[in-house]
Amino acid sequence: AMERNVHPGEWTWSNIATMRAQLKRLGFALDWSRELATCDPAYYGHEQALFLDLFEAGLVYRKESEVNWDPIDMTVLANEQVIDGCGWRSGAAIERRKLSQWFLKITDFAEDLLEGLGDLDEWPDKVRLMQENWIGKSRGLQFRFALTSPLPLAGGAGGGPVGKLDGETIPPLTPPASGRGIDSIEVFTTRADTIFGASFVAIAADHPLARAVADRDEAAAAFIAECKRGGTTAAELETAEKKGFDTGLQVVHPLDSAVRLPVYIANFVLIEYGSGAIFGVPGHDQRDYEFATRYHLPVRRVVAASRDQAGEPIGSAADPVHGVAVNSQFLDGMPTAQASVEIIRRAEAGGWGQGKVQYRLRDWGVSRQRYWGTPIPIIHCARCGPVAVPRQQLPVILPDDVAFDLPGNPLDRHPSWQKVDCPQCGAAARRETDTLDTFVDSSWYFIRFASQPGDQPFDRAEAESWLPVAQYIGGVEHAILHLLYARFWTRALNRIGRIGIAEPFKGLFTQGMVTHETYRSVDGRWLAPDEVNDAAGGTLVEAATGSAVERGRTEKMSKSKRNTIDPEPIVDRYGADAVRWFMLSDSPPERDLEWSESSIEGSARFVQRVWRLVIDVGAGAGSDPQIDRKLHRAVAAVGDAIDGLQFNKAVAQLYELVGALEKAAPSASRSIAIRTLVRLISPMAPHLAEECWAQLGGEGLVAGADWPAHDPAMLIDDQVTIAVQINGKLRDTLTAARGLDQAATEALALASDKVQRQLQGANPRKIIVVPDRLVNIVA
RNA sequence: GCGGACGUGGCGGAAUGGUAGACGCUGGAGACUUAAAAUCUUCUGCCCCACUGGGCGUGCGGGUUCGAGUCCCGCCGUCCGCACCA
Numbered sequence: 001a002m003e004r005n006v007h008p009g010e011w012t013w014s015n016i017a018t019m020r021a022q023l024k025r026l027g028f029a030l031d032w033s034r035e036l037a038t039c040d041p042a043y044y045g046h047e048q049a050l051f052l053d054l055f056e057a058g059l060v061y062r063k064e065s066e067v068n069w070d071p072i073d074m075t076v077l078a079n080e081q082v083i084d085g086c087g088w089r090s091g092a093a094i095e096r097r098k099l100s101q102w103f104l105k106i107t108d109f110a111e112d113l114l115e116g117l118g119d120l121d122e123w124p125d126k127v128r129l130m131q132e133n134w135i136g137k138s139r140g141l142q143f144r145f146a147l148t149s150p151l152p153l154a155g156g157a158g159g160g161p162v163g164k165l166d167g168e169t170i171p172p173l174t175p176p177a178s179g180r181g182i183d184s185i186e187v188f189t190t191r192a193d194t195i196f197g198a199s200f201v202a203i204a205a206d207h208p209l210a211r212a213v214a215d216r217d218e219a220a221a222a223f224i225a226e227c228k229r230g231g232t233t234a235a236e237l238e239t240a241e242k243k244g245f246d247t248g249l250q251v252v253h254p255l256d257s258a259v260r261l262p263v264y265i266a267n268f269v270l271i272e273y274g275s276g277a278i279f280g281v282p283g284h285d286q287r288d289y290e291f292a293t294r295y296h297l298p299v300r301r302v303v304a305a306s307r308d309q310a311g312e313p314i315g316s317a318a319d320p321v322h323g324v325a326v327n328s329q330f331l332d333g334m335p336t337a338q339a340s341v342e343i344i345r346r347a348e349a350g351g352w353g354q355g356k357v358q359y360r361l362r363d364w365g366v367s368r369q370r371y372w373g374t375p376i377p378i379i380h381c382a383r384c385g386p387v388a389v390p391r392q393q394l395p396v397i398l399p400d401d402v403a404f405d406l407p408g409n410p411l412d413r414h415p416s417w418q419k420v421d422c423p424q425c426g427a428a429a430r431r432e433t434d435t436l437d438t439f440v441d442s443s444w445y446f447i448r449f450a451s452q453p454g455d456q457p458f459d460r461a462e463a464e465s466w467l468p469v470a471q472y473i474g475g476v477e478h479a480i481l482h483l484l485y486a487r488f489w490t491r492a493l494n495r496i497g498r499i500g501i502a503e504p505f506k507g508l509f510t511q512g513m514v515t516h517e518t519y520r521s522v523d524g525r526w527l528a529p530d531e532v533n534d535a536a537g538g539t540l541v542e543a544a545t546g547s548a549v550e551r552g553r554t555e556k557m558s559k560s561k562r563n564t565i566d567p568e569p570i571v572d573r574y575g576a577d578a579v580r581w582f583m584l585s586d587s588p589p590e591r592d593l594e595w596s597e598s599s600i601e602g603s604a605r606f607v608q609r610v611w612r613l614v615i616d617v618g619a620g621a622g623s624d625p626q627i628d629r630k631l632h633r634a635v636a637a638v639g640d641a642i643d644g645l646q647f648n649k650a651v652a653q654l655y656e657l658v659g660a661l662e663k664a665a666p667s668a669s670r671s672i673a674i675r676t677l678v679r680l681i682s683p684m685a686p687h688l689a690e691e692c693w694a695q696l697g698g699e700g701l702v703a704g705a706d707w708p709a710h711d712p713a714m715l716i717d718d719q720v721t722i723a724v725q726i727n728g729k730l731r732d733t734l735t736a737a738r739g740l741d742q743a744a745t746e747a748l749a750l751a752s753d754k755v756q757r758q759l760q761g762a763n764p765r766k767i768i769v770v771p772d773r774l775v776n777i778v779a
Numbered sequence: 780g781c782g783g784a785c786g787u788g789g790c791g792g793a794a795u796g797g798u799a800g801a802c803g804c805u806g807g808a809g810a811c812u813u814a815a816a817a818u819c820u821u822c823u824g825c826c827c828c829a830c831u832g833g834g835c836g837u838g839c840g841g842g843u844u845c846g847a848g849u850c851c852c853g854c855c856g857u858c859c860g861c862a863c864c865a
Contacts, residue, residue, distance in 0.1 A: 067863070068863075076863070077863075078863040078864060079861095079862085079863060079864085080863080080864050081863085081864085126783055126784065127783090129782085129783070130782065130783050130784095130860075133781090133782050133783080134782080134860090134861085134862090136782095232863090233861070233862090234780085234781075234861045234862075235780070235781085235860095235861060236780095237780085238780035238781065238861090239780050240780090268780095272862090286780095287780085361862095362862065364862080365862080365863080367863095368863065369863095370863090437863075437865095438864095438865065439863095439865070442865075475859090475865095476783090476784080476859065476860085477859060477860065477864095477865080478860095478865080479783080479859085479860070480782090480783095480860060480861080480862085481860080481861090481862065481865080482865070484862095512859095513858095513859080515858090554858095555858080556858090556859085558864075559864085560864075585791090585792095585802085585803065586791045586792070586803075586804085587791065587792075588792080588793095591785080591792090592785090592858070592859090593791085594790095594791080596790080596791080596804095599790085599791070599803060599804040599805090600804095601804080602803055602804055603803090605817095606803090608817090608818095612818095648791090648792070648793085648802085648803095649793075649801095649802085651802075651803085652792090652793075652801065652802035652803075653801095653802085654802095655801095655802050655803065656801080656802065659802090662819095721798075722798090723797070723798040724798090725797085725798085725845090725846070727845080727846085728797095728844095728845065728846040728847095729846095730798055732798095733798060765845095766845060767845090768797090768845050768846075770797060773797060773798090774797050774798075774846090776797080776845055776846060777845090778845050778846095
């Protein structure tokens with residue numbers, strides 16, 4: 001909006017209109033009566049009602065969470081918009097800031113979402129695997145390390161609530177039970193068997209203990225500040241150099257009170273996972289190894305392939321072996337898995353720890369500090385806290401009269417929109433100005449497509465008559481987030497009794513992305529392909545200025561990189577069917593497609609070839625067995641390919657059929673085949689097919705005609721080609737009648753001149769015969 | 780860094796462990812034409828040979844098998860995702 005000086009609503013609605021026109025022009029057979037827009041209050045009002053349903057069911061809560069804050073644009077930035085620690089528009093150094101935000105309790109469904117994957121047998125294995133890893137279930141040991149001396153809580157920083165769970169405020173992870181301060185650190189490990197190899201304890205920069213240390217230690221505070229300077233993405237955190245700060249605190253080893261471990265604040269420990277603290281085992285974890293080497297901490301072997309290798313030193317890298325425990329007192333000789341179980345048993349018996357199932361999955365933060373989104377239907381009252389907007393006041397409509405001339409969220413500056421009375425006590429209160437993540441919009445739209453009553457989000461019976469979605473199609477980039485959110489939303493509605501299905505999508509197909517080269521001007525602006533011209537010597541220049549253009553990587557088409565192609569001119573030039581045919585013909589749909597127009601000429605030619613066949617169909621008589629066979633094969637193969645979503649193979653089959661028909665002499669068979677061809681191309685080239693159908697005097701529309709049937713007997717040839725190999729190398733091919741037995745096939749192969757020449761009189765040692773296919777002679 | 784995938788001619792790609800390169804694009808040669816376009820015929824993985832033929836070839840290195848693009852192990856490269864792009 002700021003860049004183009006256009007209201008985002010105007011911009012969005014005009015884009016919708018453009019895209020709708022493009023889809024219609026391409027002839028997609030969609031039920032337009034069900035079209036919806038998620039930015040329409042008629043949609044998002046129902047979304048607000050569903051949000052309140054989840055709120056009332058205790059599946060929504062508020063907690064503090066870190067965001068990328070741009071101090072100049074006064075806005076939160078997406079990870080994608082932070083480049084080398086700076087805002088993409090302002091260039092300002094980005095700060096990590098804590099904001100109080102709304103979360104959905106997807107972690108309540110971690111086990112359900114994991115188990116549910118097992119029933120999704122029409123999903124690609126890779127997507128199920130990615131979701132399984134994302135949910136990240138692991139079993140391990142949770143326990144507390146006792147600090148040698150408790151750390152008093154100074155000031156305010158250490159003692160505040162970490163967050164709210166289950167509606168109640170939970171105390172800091174380490175409760176100052178005695179009132180004297182923090183006296184222990186809770187850790188979680190999946191490798192309890194390595195506990196005797198621990199050389200340090202590391203806590204996240206956001207850990208309450210770290211904050212307490214920072215309160216009395218400036219160096220610690222500086223280190224924490226440094227940790228917060230980098231980006232917030234997992235990739236950045238994990239690739240950053242492993243750094244730590246020695247707090248000077250020590251903890252006691254739970255199984256050997258003589259052993260003391262130092263406590264570090266470390267930049268690679270995540271507060272979101274587990275309890276935000278770990279113990280490090282440098283001998284068997286590469287990250288811990290690097291950390292220990294850097295800070296001169298002991299590296300001990302506590303696992304070995306066998307017991308007699310207990311003395312083997314750890315070399316220049318960690319040894320991630322699963323074997324038996326060594327140098328571990330009572331565990332020595334115990335296999336890794338059993339040793340873990342034994343430690344957990346002892347921890348539980350001794351009361352210092354317990355076995356725990358841990359998930360990597362985190363709750364879903366849905367607050368966005370942006371104007372263009374679904375307003376979160378909550379009112380903040382100084383006395384009552386956050387209160388749901390009463391149902392009869394829904395939808396909470398996003399105001400149109402906002403200005404984008406100043407930095408920050410325009411909702412925060414709106415003169416009246418925020419001001420409301422508390423629905424509970426009637427006192428002056430303030431509307432929530434955060435809007436919902438647009439992923440929420442896409443987490444239930446499929447239900448709304450199925451059922452669109454005006455007075456509620458959906459009619460249960462009507463929705464259930466359609467759902468689950470039989471065949472969902474989306475880019476593989478949605479394999480985790482969108483698909484997991486939609487699954488969660490459906491399960492949440494199911495749990496609160498709103499719908500009788502647990503899984504939204506029965507079948508899933510993940511298509512590849514359309515990619516294109518990217519272009520950058522000398523001053524670093526992204527250029528669209530139509531702003532770039534070819535210059536001499538294979539170089540590129542900017543069309544408007546003639547200055548040099550840097551050719552960038554080929555990547556998925558995106559608005560931010562501007563490497564998109566406008567389909568309109570291509571449709572203008574070649575027609576909708578040529579474009580459809582072209583898009584389907586080249587690449588298998590699950591694979592990425594690098595956009596190029598080079599083969600669209602071939603598609604346009606194909607349209608003409610089909611038309612020529614139809615207008616010259618003639619009135620041939622008599623049958624042509626070869627054409628009959630070709631046709632039945634094509635009918636079978638095209639049908640199979642379409643059922644398997646292998647459109648490129650269907651297209652190849654049709655090219656073959658057309659090629660054969662062009663060469664064939666007129667016959668009744670050929671005339672029938674041409675009529676059948678029109679039905680076969682109709683899914684891919686519907687406009688052409690209808691025109692051909694009318695030309696051939698077909699009844700009604702080809703779209704309404706039955707799909708042609710084929711005779712399975714016609715698929716089998718009575719002649720087969722047999723490959724003859726010597727030592728696996730092809731030496732000859734022979735034509736023979738189908739169904740020849742092994743001995744006869746072998747004799748035929750040995751009779752071949754080429755085989756005899758190769759063998760030079762030697763006796764074959766072994767002959768493998770695959771009937772009707774192949775003979776391999778081992779000489 | 781972690782998780783997931785992919786890698787086949789000049790290009791897009793095809794191949795239930797059994798004839799690698801179907802089909803399309805590009806390119807070459809020819810026909811038709813005054814000419815061009817369109818159309819048609821034909822060739823087109825690489826190398827030797829330039830006939831009958833032979834050798835090499837599916838990212839790299841091993842392995843299993845009568846036989847590997849396909850299965851197994853180890854590398855390399857590229858792409859997608861990593862929780863605020865959606």
